[in-house]
Amino acid sequence: MGEDVEALKRRLPLLDYLRQQNWTGRSAGRWEYVGLCPLHEETRPSFYVNTRKNVFYCHGCGRGGDLIRFVQLSRHLSFCQSLVCLDPQTTSEDGSRAVLEQAAASYRQQLDHYPEALSYLNQRGLEDPILIKELEIGYAPGGCLRRHLTAQGHSFDLLRQVGLLNGNGSDAFYQRIVFPLRQGQHVVNLYGRSIGAAFAHRFLPGSKGGLYAWEKVRHCPEVILVEGLFDYAALRQAGFHNVTCSLGTHLNGGQFRQLCNGPRTVYLTFDVDANQSGQLAAELLAHRLDAKGIAARRVHLPQGHDPDSFFVAGGDAHQFQSLLEAAQP
Numbered sequence: 001m002g003e004d005v006e007a008l009k010r011r012l013p014l015l016d017y018l019r020q021q022n023w024t025g026r027s028a029g030r031w032e033y034v035g036l037c038p039l040h041e042e043t044r045p046s047f048y049v050n051t052r053k054n055v056f057y058c059h060g061c062g063r064g065g066d067l068i069r070f071v072q073l074s075r076h077l078s079f080c081q082s083l084v085c086l087d088p089q090t091t092s093e094d095g096s097r098a099v100l101e102q103a104a105a106s107y108r109q110q111l112d113h114y115p116e117a118l119s120y121l122n123q124r125g126l127e128d129p130i131l132i133k134e135l136e137i138g139y140a141p142g143g144c145l146r147r148h149l150t151a152q153g154h155s156f157d158l159l160r161q162v163g164l165l166n167g168n169g170s171d172a173f174y175q176r177i178v179f180p181l182r183q184g185q186h187v188v189n190l191y192g193r194s195i196g197a198a199f200a201h202r203f204l205p206g207s208k209g210g211l212y213a214w215e216k217v218r219h220c221p222e223v224i225l226v227e228g229l230f231d232y233a234a235l236r237q238a239g240f241h242n243v244t245c246s247l248g249t250h251l252n253g254g255q256f257r258q259l260c261n262g263p264r265t266v267y268l269t270f271d272v273d274a275n276q277s278g279q280l281a282a283e284l285l286a287h288r289l290d291a292k293g294i295a296a297r298r299v300h301l302p303q304g305h306d307p308d309s310f311f312v313a314g315g316d317a318h319q320f321q322s323l324l325e326a327a328q329p
């Protein structure tokens with residue numbers, strides 16, 4: 001073990017870990033955040049995180065504890081296994097990159113064999129086969145990754161450490177559309193969108209990396225920033241090429257620095273949901289960008305919409321362009 005448990009928890013505060021896993025919570029007091037419980041299905045938030053004590057408690061399922069406890073519960077690991085998978089020193093970078101690359105390739109090969117996956121993409125309005133190929137979208141049916149990757153010589157322990165397998169050896173991604181997240185040439189994480197009733201958004205443990213496909217837009221004077229990969233795909237499919245995605249409304253330090261690394265205008269196009277969380281996040285981000293001298297414009301989608309649903313509901317590129325032109329600082 002590279003560090004003791006208390007040092008690990010200081011290095012990786014529970015709230016940061018949850019946000020890496022795409023958990024979103026709203027402030028509920030000076031030290032508290034509340035959001036949907038990642039450990040059980042619910043529609044009203046009852047999962048509380050206390051940032052001072054660095055612990056969580058869910059009033060829905062009655063479970064609570066610290067970072068290690070959360071990893072144990074969410075990934076079905078023992079205490080020791082949880083420590084191993086949170087310790088970056090135990091996994092060699094090359095080994096984990098290679099196994100993520102092969103997992104992504106395997107998921108990609110599965111996509112065409114599962115009608116339910118293709119019909120989910122259609123339902124989200126994603127139909128362009130060239131774009132699906134370019135984004136390397138795959139499908140994790142669940143139940144076959146372990147055999148496939150161990151047959152290619154990857155150890156069970158490595159698969160578990162990078163989070164592709166749960167502690168009991170079952171696939172972590174089950175009935176999920178999968179997008180590989182690349183940093184330069186390397187896959188640094190995978191995003192899995194459930195096509196069923198399971199917790200909608202899931203990443204592997206560890207960093208989500210920088211802004212999605214940033215290399216393509218870093219020199220654009222105007223950049224459209226969205227929070228979800230289906231939003232990204234919808235805009236690309238509609239012909240907008242200057243798009244990037246922050247994989248949630250909370251930008252990590254690296255993503256924020258990318259937006260600030262040159263003069264540009266950023267069009268913040270977050271979800272317009274009933275609880276206002278997307279709009280609040282956009283407002284905060286606009287202020288932070290403004291303080292760094294970056295022009296931010298907030299794009300107002302119709303109530304209840306994200307960019308993906310805007311196009312699914314019949315919106316077209318011309319209408320979206322009008323929204324961009326009407327965007328306010």
Ligand SMILES: [Zn+2]
Pocket residue numbers: 037038039040047058059060061062063
């Ligand atoms: Zn719960």
